[in-house]
Structures are given as C-alpha cells and as structure tokens.
Amino acid sequence: MLAATSWAARLRSGLARTRAALGGGLGALFGGAAVDEPLYEELEAALLTADCGVEATRTLLARLRERARRERIVEPPALKRALREELRLLLAPLEKPLDLTRDRPLVIMIAGVNGSGKTTSIGKLAKWLQGQGRSVLLAAGDTFRAAAREQLVAWGERNGVAVIAQKGGDAAAVVFDAAAAARARGIDVLIADTAGRLPTQLHLMEEIRKVKRVLGKALPGAPHEILLVLDANTGQNGLAQVRAFDEALGLTGLVLTKLDGTARGGVVCAIARERPVPLLFIGVGEGIDDLRPFDAAEFAGALVD
Amino acid sequence: MNYNVGHDFSLSPVLDNLTARLARIVKTIRGEARLTEANIQDALREVRVALLEADVALPVVRDFIAAVKDKALGAEVVGSLTPGQALIGVVHRELARLMGEANVALDLATQPPAVILMAGLQGSGKTTTTGKLARLLLAQKKKVLLVSCDVYRPAAIEQLAAVAAQAGVDVFASAAGEAPLDIARRALEHARTRYYDVLLVDTAGRLAIDEAMMQEIAALHGALRPVETLFVVDAMQGQDAVNVARIFGERLPLTGVVLTKLDGDARGGAALSVRHVTGKPIKFAGTGEKLDALEPFHPERMASRVLGMGDIVSLVEEAHKKVDLEEAQRVAEKIRKGKGFDLEDFKQQLQQMQKMGGMASMLDKLPAQLAGQINPAQLQDDRQLRRTAGVINAMTPQERAHPELIKASRKRRIAAGAGVPVQEVNRLLHQFEQMQKMMKMMKGGNMARMMRNLKGVLPGMR
Numbered sequence: 100m101l102a103a104t105s106w107a108a109r110l111r112s113g114l115a116r117t118r119a120a121l122g123g124g125l126g127a128l129f130g131g132a133a134v135d136e137p138l139y140e141e142l143e144a145a146l147l148t149a150d151c152g153v154e155a156t157r158t159l160l161a162r163l164r165e166r167a168r169r170e171r172i173v174e175p176p177a178l179k180r181a182l183r184e185e186l187r188l189l190l191a192p193l194e195k196p197l198d199l200t201r202d203r204p205l206v207i208m209i210a211g212v213n214g215s216g217k218t219t220s221i222g223k224l225a226k227w228l229q230g231q232g233r234s235v236l237l238a239a240g241d242t243f244r245a246a247a248r249e250q251l252v253a254w255g256e257r258n259g260v261a262v263i264a265q266k267g268g269d270a271a272a273v274v275f276d277a278a279a280a281a282r283a284r285g286i287d288v289l290i291a292d293t294a295g296r297l298p299t300q301l302h303l304m305e306e307i308r309k310v311k312r313v314l315g316k317a318l319p320g321a322p323h324e325i326l327l328v329l330d331a332n333t334g335q336n337g338l339a340q341v342r343a344f345d346e347a348l349g350l351t352g353l354v355l356t357k358l359d360g361t362a363r364g365g366v367v368c369a370i371a372r373e374r375p376v377p378l379l380f381i382g383v384g385e386g387i388d389d390l391r392p393f394d395a396a397e398f399a400g401a402l403v404d
Numbered sequence: 405m406n407y408n409v410g411h412d413f414s415l416s417p418v419l420d421n422l423t424a425r426l427a428r429i430v431k432t433i434r435g436e437a438r439l440t441e442a443n444i445q446d447a448l449r450e451v452r453v454a455l456l457e458a459d460v461a462l463p464v465v466r467d468f469i470a471a472v473k474d475k476a477l478g479a480e481v482v483g484s485l486t487p488g489q490a491l492i493g494v495v496h497r498e499l500a501r502l503m504g505e506a507n508v509a510l511d512l513a514t515q516p517p518a519v520i521l522m523a524g525l526q527g528s529g530k531t532t533t534t535g536k537l538a539r540l541l542l543a544q545k546k547k548v549l550l551v552s553c554d555v556y557r558p559a560a561i562e563q564l565a566a567v568a569a570q571a572g573v574d575v576f577a578s579a580a581g582e583a584p585l586d587i588a589r590r591a592l593e594h595a596r597t598r599y600y601d602v603l604l605v606d607t608a609g610r611l612a613i614d615e616a617m618m619q620e621i622a623a624l625h626g627a628l629r630p631v632e633t634l635f636v637v638d639a640m641q642g643q644d645a646v647n648v649a650r651i652f653g654e655r656l657p658l659t660g661v662v663l664t665k666l667d668g669d670a671r672g673g674a675a676l677s678v679r680h681v682t683g684k685p686i687k688f689a690g691t692g693e694k695l696d697a698l699e700p701f702h703p704e705r706m707a708s709r710v711l712g713m714g715d716i717v718s719l720v721e722e723a724h725k726k727v728d729l730e731e732a733q734r735v736a737e738k739i740r741k742g743k744g745f746d747l748e749d750f751k752q753q754l755q756q757m758q759k760m761g762g763m764a765s766m767l768d769k770l771p772a773q774l775a776g777q778i779n780p781a782q783l784q785d786d787r788q789l790r791r792t793a794g795v796i797n798a799m800t801p802q803e804r805a806h807p808e809l810i811k812a813s814r815k816r817r818i819a820a821g822a823g824v825p826v827q828e829v830n831r832l833l834h835q836f837e838q839m840q841k842m843m844k845m846m847k848g849g850n851m852a853r854m855m856r857n858l859k860g861v862l863p864g865m866r
Contacts, residue, residue, distance in 0.1 A: 147462050147643070148461075148462050148643050150459075150642040150643050150644070152456075152457070153453050153456050212640070212665070212668065213527070213529065213532075213665060213693070214526070214527025214528060214529055214638065215527060216526070216527055243693070244693075245531075245535075245562075245563045245564075245566030245567050246560075246562035246565075246566050247559075247563075249558070249559035249562045249563075250557070250558045250559035250560075250562075250563070252559075253558035253559050254558050257558070297665060297667060297668035297669075298668070298669065299667060299668050299669050300693075330527060330640075332525065332638065332640075332641050332642060332644055332645075332648075333638075333640050333641065333642055334459030334640060334641060334642025334643065334645075334670070334673065335457055335458075335459055335642065335671075336459070336640040336668065336669065336671075337640075337642075339669055339670075357525075357526065357527075359611065360525065360611040360612070360613065360644070360648075361611070361612055361613055361644050361647045361648060361651075362642065362644040363643075363644065365643075366642065
C-alpha cells in the first residue's frame with residue numbers, strides 16, 4: 100500500500116498547520132505530569148483555535164472528561180489518545196465514499212460561495228475520476244464571474260478533458276446542453292460548475308435551484324451528487340453555508356479545500372455535530388493529485404498528532 | 405447597502421447571539437449601581453463566546469476581554485440602564501475603538517503614478533476588489549491602469565481584463581508565460597510614460613507559508629514601491645486570519661486592509677483579528693458582486709455586527725423616554741390585580757409603539773437576533789397599526805373589555821364600522837389572544853419592563 104502511506108504523509112504535511120497549532124501546544128502539554136484543569140483549558144484553546152467552534156469544542160471536552168473518568172485516565176499521553184478517539188467518533192459519520200456505479204452518465208453538481216475553490220476542485224476531481232478509469236465531461240456553468248468559463252476551458256485544454264461552454268447564456272442552459280452531450284458521447288461522469296454565491300443572495304440561491312431542476316429534466320435522476328465546496332479557512336460561517344445550501348439543494352456531500360495552508364478546517368467538527376453532510380474529499384495541496392477521499396481516523400490523527 | 409444589521413442580514417438565520425444571551429443575564433444583575441468583578445463575570449463569559457462564534461481569533465479575544473474588564477470595573481451604571489446594558493456599552497465602544505476610530509481613506513499623495521498593490525490568500529477576492537477600486541478611482545476622475553501579475557491561475561489575466569472592461573479603465577496586457585516582476589516593471593513604465601494617475605496591481609493568491617510566493621510578492625513590492633499595499637481578507641475567514649495577517653504583515657509593509665464578502669451572513673470577526681495583528685486600518689468593505697459594491701469601512705457598524713447587536717442601547721433609552729409611564733403603570737396594575745389584559749390596553753400599546761417611531765425605525769434599531777425572529781409576512785407596517793386601532797375603535801366599550809363576546813354578527817358589524825373585511829377582525833382577535841397569553845405568563849412584571857422586553861410590543865413577533 101505505497102499509495103496509502105504517501106497519502107498519510109501528504110495528509111500529515113497538509114494538516115501540518117493544524118498540527119502545529121494543536122500539536123505544538125499539545126506536544127508541550129502532554130509532556131506534563133498530570134491530567135488537570137489547565138490541561139483541559141489548553142485543549143479547549145487548541146480546539147477553538149482550529150475553528151472547531153464553541154459548541155463542538157464543549158461537546159468534545161465533555162465527552163473527553165467523561166471518558167477520562169470512566170477509563171481512569173491519569174497520564175497526559177493517554178488523554179491525547181482519548182481526544183483523538185473522540186474526534187474520530189465525532190467525524191466518522193462524515194465518512195462516505197463517492198459511489199460511481201449508480202448511473203451513467205453520473206452527474207455531479209458543484210456549489211459554493213465565491214472563492215471557495217470550486218473550479219480548482221473540479222479540475223482535481225476530474226483527474227481523480229480519470230484515475231479511476233472514468234471518462235469525464237465538464238460543464239462551465241459559472242456564467243457570471245468574469246473569465247470563469249475561460250478558466251475551466253483553459254484547464255480542460257491543459258488536461259485533455261472536454262468542456263461544454265457557451266458564450267453568455269445562463270447556467271441552466273449550459274448544463275442542459277452538457278447533460279445531452281454527456282449522454283450522446285457515452286460519458287461516465289459529468290461535472291457541472293456553478294457560479295460562486297453567498298446564501299444571503301436569495302435570487303442566486305433560486306437560480307441554482309433552477310440549475311438542479313434543469314439537470315433533472317435533461318437526465319432523469321440527475322444530479323446524482325450535489326457537492327458543496329468549502330474553504331478550510333472558513334470560520335463558523337462554514338456551518339451556515341452547509342445549512343443554507345443543504346436547504347436549497349439537498350447536499351449529498353462536501354469538499355473541503357485549501358488544507359495545505361495554515362488553516363485547520365476544524366469547522367468540520369461543528370458540521371459533524373450540527374449538520375452531518377458527508378465529507379467526500381479534502382484538498383491538501385496545489386497539485387492535481389492532492390484531492391483525497393476523507394478518512395476520519397486519519398483526519399483526527401492529523402489534527403491531534 | 406448598509407452592512408450594519410440591515411434587513412437582508414436580519415432575515416438570514418442567525419445563531420443564538422450575544423444580545424439574546426445578555427438579555428437573559430441582564431435580568432439577573434438588575435438594580436446595581438456599579439460594575440463589579442462579580443456582576444460582570446457571567447456577561448463577560450458570554451461576550452467571549454459571542455466573539456469566538458463571530459470568528460475573532462482566540463488570542464485577540466483574550467486581550468479584548470482583559471481590556472473590557474479593565475475599562476468596565478468601577479464604571480457607574482447611569483440612568484435607567486442595568487449593569488448588563490452598561491457593560492454592552494463598554495464592549496461596544498471598546499470594539500469600535502479597536503476596529504479603528506474612524507474610516508481611513510486611500511492616501512494617493514505621491515508623484516504619479518500612485519501604485520496600489522493587492523495581496524491576499526487564494527479566493528479572498530483580490531481581482532474583484534481591484535475592479536471595484538478602479539471604478540471608485542475613475543469616479544474621482546483619476547486615469548487608472550490595471551495589471552495582473554497572476555501568471556498561475558488559469559484565465560486570471562483574462563478575468564482582470566474583463567473586470568477592467570466592465571469598470572471602463574485600461575488594462576496593461578500581460579501573459580501567463582512572463583515573470584510577474586517583469587510584468588510589474590513594464591506596467592509601471594507604461595503608466596509613467598502615459599501619465600496614468602494610478603496603477604492597480606493585482607497579484608496571485610498565495611499561502612502565507614509558501615516561501616517562494618511570499619518572496620515573489622516582497623520583490624514586487626520592492627520594484628513597484630507602492631503608495632498603498634492592501635491586504636484583502638474574506639469576512640468569512642476563521643481563526644487562522646490572525647496567522648495569515650501576521651505573516652503578510654511581516655513580509656509586506658501593509659498600509660490597509662479590505663474586508664470582502666461582507667454581504668454574506670458571516671459576523672466578520674476576522675476583521676478584528678486582522679486589525680489587531682497588523683495594526684493597519686480597514687479601509688474598505690466589499691458588499692456585493694457588482695463593481696460598485698465597495699464601501700468605506702465603518703468601525704462602528706462592524707462592531708455592532710461582530711457582536712450581533714443593533715443599536716439596542718439607544719432603543720432602550722428611547723423606549724423609556726417616550727412610553728407614557730403613567731399609562732404603562734395603569735396596565736401593569738390591572739394585570740397585577742388579576743384583571744385581564746383587554747383590547748383597550750392592546751390599542752394603547754399600539755399607540756405607544758407609534759410614538760416610538762413605528763415599526764420601521766424599531767426594526768433598524770433591533771439586534772439581528774430579535775429582528776430575525778420577526779416573520780416579514782406577519783409584520784405590520786405603520787399603516788396596518790392604524791387600521792388595527794381603527795378596528796378596535798369600532799367596538800363598543802363592552803366588547804373591548806370582554807372580547808369573548810365578539811361572535812359572528814358582532815364581527816360583521818365591527819368590520820363594516822371599520823371599513824375592513826371580516827378576516828381582518830378575526831386576525832386582530834387572534835393576535836390579541838396570543839398577546840393575552842403572553843401577558844398572563846408575564847403576570848407580576850411591570851409595564852416598563854415589558855416595553856423593554858420587545859416581544860411585548862411587537863405583535864408580529866413569534
């Protein structure tokens with residue numbers, strides 16, 4: 100399992116920042132002699148600093164205290180293992196593989212706020228799918244932002260992936276054409292890009308519902324997956340984004356991007372607690388191969404290394 | 405658009421926030437004359453949670469709480485305010501002070517061309533902001549040139565060109581095959597020889613820990629000698645804002661910050677983190693996707709937003725001033741004696757509400773949490789208030805005292821008398837019934853307190 104080890108290494112390096120905050124503080128802490136109040140306070144600070152949010156942090160610490168009592172944990176290193184285990188338990192429900200066998204063409208619709216990394220993630224996702232032996236077609240559904248279409252087309256040319264795009268026109272029309280093209284060409288997976296939008300822009304939320312409806316008309320059962328792309332830099336608003344897009348579209352999964360920076364992506368803890376939409380992929384680098392399926396144990400391990 | 409607590413923001417789902425929490429605590433520490441360690445402890449804890457939920461970075465929260473405590477202890481609780489409200493005042497003032505006293509404008513006083521360098525993480529909104537700034541400067545009759553040094557992201561150069569066309573300004577052509585430093589030098593030369601007033605330089609998004617990229621932007625800064633170096637920050641950014649801002653601030657002599665995507669429902673605590681770490685003023689706020697959606701930043705409004713509160717202090721004061729205390733006490737007495745709250749009292753309340761400036765002005769002052777609870781469909785506007793009062797006027801005194809008497813034929817008569825459909829009479833009676841229930845629950849409280857507990861005066865509130 101060479102790939103697995105290299106992935107683990109990548110995750111660790113990708114989450115290095117998280118670890119630096121959590122681990123840096125924790126490493127020193129766990130070197131201490133006893134499990135006491137200052138230790139719990141530091142743990143709380145570490146979780147908060149990783150964007151886990153106030154409620155999720157409270158929940159995790161309450162469970163950790165309970166476990167420490169039950170299992171009579173007195174050594175700081177054992178407490179660290181216990182926290183890792185609690186994190187894993189919290190995040191485990193988010194683990195879900197992408198099922199590619201359901202339908203052909205399988206239609207994946209991408210949504211998210213401005214600048215979360217939708218188009219870049221689509222590129223990586225297309226590569227990943229090709230690696231799984233699937234043929235891929237992209238629909239340039241972001242007809243709003245300047246040069247968004249050019250961005251996707253440029254990427255498609257560089258990587259030999261066909262892109263359906265229209266000059267002007269609306270997103271629904273583009274994805275409708277793309278769905279017809281995907282069927283005609285016998286494509287395995289169609290990925291539909293959409294323009295970035297904030298959930299407070301109600302007309303744009305209505306527009307993206309239309310994109311979904313039109314996909315359903317073009318291909319019965321489509322879109323099969325509706326993924327929200329979430330920037331790991333996002334704070335507690337990430338949870339609001341998941342709620343709003345889930346209510347508007349019925350999300351089937353999340354993609355967490357930009358974990359190669361200094362952000363920790365702890366907001367997934369808040370999401371796991373309040374709105375457990377599966378986290379299908381995490382983006383851990385600029386490279387095209389740096390999109391990986393989410394593994395709760397690995398993520399938890401990397402958070403509290 | 406106003407990024408305080410406008411209606412757009414108030415209608416979005418907002419989590420349980422500071423004001424709602426403090427409202428609960430406020431009750432417990434009523435009637436004390438000074439702020440003490442003991443009576444502000446709970447409130448400070450809630451302030452801490454609220455700031456964390458607004459994504460203010462933890463170290464910044466700690467410093468802030470210490471500062472507030474320092475300022476608050478021993479402070480006198482003036483007039484009709486409770487210690488909790490007085491504390492909110494201190495928190496708010498301190499927050500606004502830390503955000504920056506007043507708006508700071510761009511400083512382009514230099515030998516033209518004045519260069520503005522944009523920097524930030526991927527997806528923070530640099531290119532869009534560049535276009536917005538170009539438009540703003542164009543409106544000030546400046547001759548503006550844009551250039552993109554983003555040779556990495558596909559079509560980034562095309563994006564800036566499209567934005568420039570939308571803004572109606574010139575763009576210096578660059579290509580993905582060139583070195584950013586070469587592009588910058590040539591653009592500067594071009595701007596100089598063609599007598600441009602301002603050169604706006606867009607750059608690629610970069611991670612603060614990407615050493616090569618950070619060196620690149622430092623080199624760009626060295627070559628361009630910009631008069632303004634603006635750090636672009638996403639209002640949705642979380643705890644890490646503090647780290648990113650620190651590293652950018654160490655590598656580049658920043659002159660200001662632009663906070664983007666403030667039209668979303670993020671509370672924008674990153675603003676405070678960035679301001680705290682860099683010490684640089686936040687000069688602009690991006691409030692929409694259109695090119696004119698860039699506003700001068702107002703520290704005061706942002707403080708309210710981070711705290712999730714409207715202008716509650718002045719609302720409380722206003723309520724106190726305008727509400728007819730005698731009338732209020734009469735109703736309170738009535739309720740205390742066990743006699744029911746009747747339609748006459750209901751009418752009085754509606755009239756008191758009008759005195760306070762009506763629905764629209766109340767809504768503006770309400771914190772987001774409370775305003776968010778108002779169902780817009782149920783919301784009565786001022787005209788509706790007058791109509792409701794009209795319906796009550798069409799009733800006999802006996803009916804007002806005993807609304808249960810009002811059956812179908814009386815309803816028809818009242819409706820005809822008030823000139824409204826029967827449904828409107830029904831709706832009023834239903835509303836009154838709900839209100840009566842609430843009054844029963846609050847039995848024993850005094851009217852002034854009810855007035856402060858705004859749910860008592862807003863029939864549209866759930």
